[in-house]
Amino acid sequence: MKNIEKIKMEDMKVMMVFFSATGNTQKIANVIQQKLHELNVSVSILDITSYLSRKEEISISQYDAVIFGFPIYSMRAPRVCREWLQKLDGEGKKCSVFFTFGGFGKDPAHYYIKELLEKQNFKLVSTGEFLGAHTFNRSGWQAAEGHPNQSDFNAAQEYTIRTIKRFTGEDLNEIREFKKPIFSSNQLDQAEKYRFHLITQLPTRSNNSCSMCGLCEKMCPTNAMNMIKGIADVNSCIACFRCIANCPDAVLHTNDLSNTWTKKLELHKTTKEEINNLKSKIYL
Ligand SMILES: Cc1cc2nc3c(=O)[nH]c(=O)nc-3n(C[C@H](O)[C@H](O)[C@H](O)COP(=O)(O)O)c2cc1C
Structure with a gap:
């Protein structure tokens, strides 16, 4: 395992993996990518939305840390993303997860993704939740209309800065404990x-x-x-x-x-x- 404590930002290689069926998660990923560029952090992007992209074997060996981006489906990361993660070896590396969601029942997503990533030998250092117009608005709901908006993008920039500080070791604090949800998996x-x-x-x-x-x-x-x-x-x-x-x-x-x-x-x-x-x- 590569020791990434106190690594310089410009020496850091980050991989960002995201799933985005209708574009909200991708919009937040774009803001994070832009912020990483401004911070001189090298980032590779992997979009796992397509069926075939999730069939390819990937290794994170050449990266220092990984950022995952998922929409929340039924209070957790989508099943297909959780299944994909179960094939990934975290190699003891640091990671962070950001979610987009339509305004309901998001707490279990944080708890269960931490549980899953730790099982895969990742060390989760931060999470983020960003509002995104609910997918079902296309069929008559009206949840989180107009999101993600500039306020969500500002939060995504702040998320990137705080997360990178945890990745480099400038901030050595551990992520908080999430409350066990009332709903079991x-x-x-x-x-x-x-x-x-x-x-x-x-x-x-x-x-x-x-x-x-x-x-x-x-x-x-x-x-x-x-x-x-x-x-x-x-x-x-x-x-x-x-x-x-x-x-x-x-x-x-x-x-x-x-x-x-x-x-x-x-x-x-x-x-x-x-x-x-x-x-x-x-x-x-
Ligand atoms: C099947 C399904 C289930 C969803 N479940 C939730 C949920 O439990 N809570 C919530 O706030 N939003 C939920 N959403 C809304 C999405 O999380 C939200 O619209 C997200 O930003 C979509 O991301 P995308 O545009 O990148 O695909 C759900 C959407 C779908 C399609």
């Missing part, structure tokens, strides 16, 4: 399983003005979309809305979720204004 797995029955239906082609460009199939992060059938596979679709967001003919859709929006707010005992005014946060 098994309970969250169950909730995820029933999503298609309770909330969203499968992305489906709505009419015949499809130009059959095949982009939905090509871009699908889990190989779930079938352009001929015009519907995603129930066992592999993760409801990320990547196909819907990128369809040039706008013929893909899921069910209208506007009727579940009020129930969602009631369940979380909050309001649209409260959600939209939440602030992005850094955990050290």
Whole structure:
């Protein structure tokens, strides 16, 4: 293991890995990349959104530290990202994770990612959570509209500075303990399983003005979309809305979720204004 205590910023090699189905996480990753350049830190980027990119074997041997960026899906990093992480050896190196989320149930994400990364032999030094318009806004919700915005980008710059200080050893403090969530991993797995029955239906082609460009199939992060059938596979679709967001003919859709929006707010005992005014946060 390379000793990275008190390494100079300009000698540091960082890898940033992110998954972003509809672009929010990528926007934050771009801000972090820019800030790393300003700090003279060398950074390599790995986008693991595509199905094939997650099949490639990777090693972090040549890097001093890793930054991971994920959206929050059902209170945790997406299942496909957690599965990908389970194949990665952290080699005892420092890492940080930032999430984007639509304003609900984010605390378990921090706790469970720390647990997973430590199992993979990483040393987590910081996490961040940045507001991002909820994916389901495309189907009638109104959560965290307009995010990420300049205030989230400012928080992402601050996150980068604080994280690099932990990577270089200028800040030798350990990351805080996260409170154990009331939901176990098994309970969250169950909730995820029933999503298609309770909330969203499968992305489906709505009419015949499809130009059959095949982009939905090509871009699908889990190989779930079938352009001929015009519907995603129930066992592999993760409801990320990547196909819907990128369809040039706008013929893909899921069910209208506007009727579940009020129930969602009631369940979380909050309001649209409260959600939209939440602030992005850094955990050290
Ligand atoms: C399947 C699914 C589940 C989600 N679950 C949550 C959640 O539990 N809490 C939350 O605040 N946002 C949730 N979101 C919203 C996303 O975390 C948010 O919109 C994120 O910024 C999307 O990132 P991306 O644009 O990089 O894909 C969910 C989105 C999807 C698609």
